[in-house]
Amino acid sequence: MNEGSSTCPFCHPDGSLFENELAYACPDRFPVNPGHLLVIPKRHVADFFLTTKEERAALQSLLDVAKRHLDGKYAPSGYNIGINVGVARG
């Protein structure tokens, strides 16, 4: 179903915490802070701006799920939500 590159780490997550039909959320391998998660579309796309309306809705919905999870686990005082686009995304 997923025709993404076999070397693409985002097509082969280490272990997703949450998922829905079109997206999944997994811990970042190089967390900036405790609770650093990646929310990624299941389809292999180059960046956020190439996602469909449905995929964006799926990403948004997982973001809500992840926030509730992190609220319960870490009770953080705040969140950073970032979107990485292009070669500088790292």
Ligand SMILES: [Zn+2]
């Ligand atoms: Zn991929």
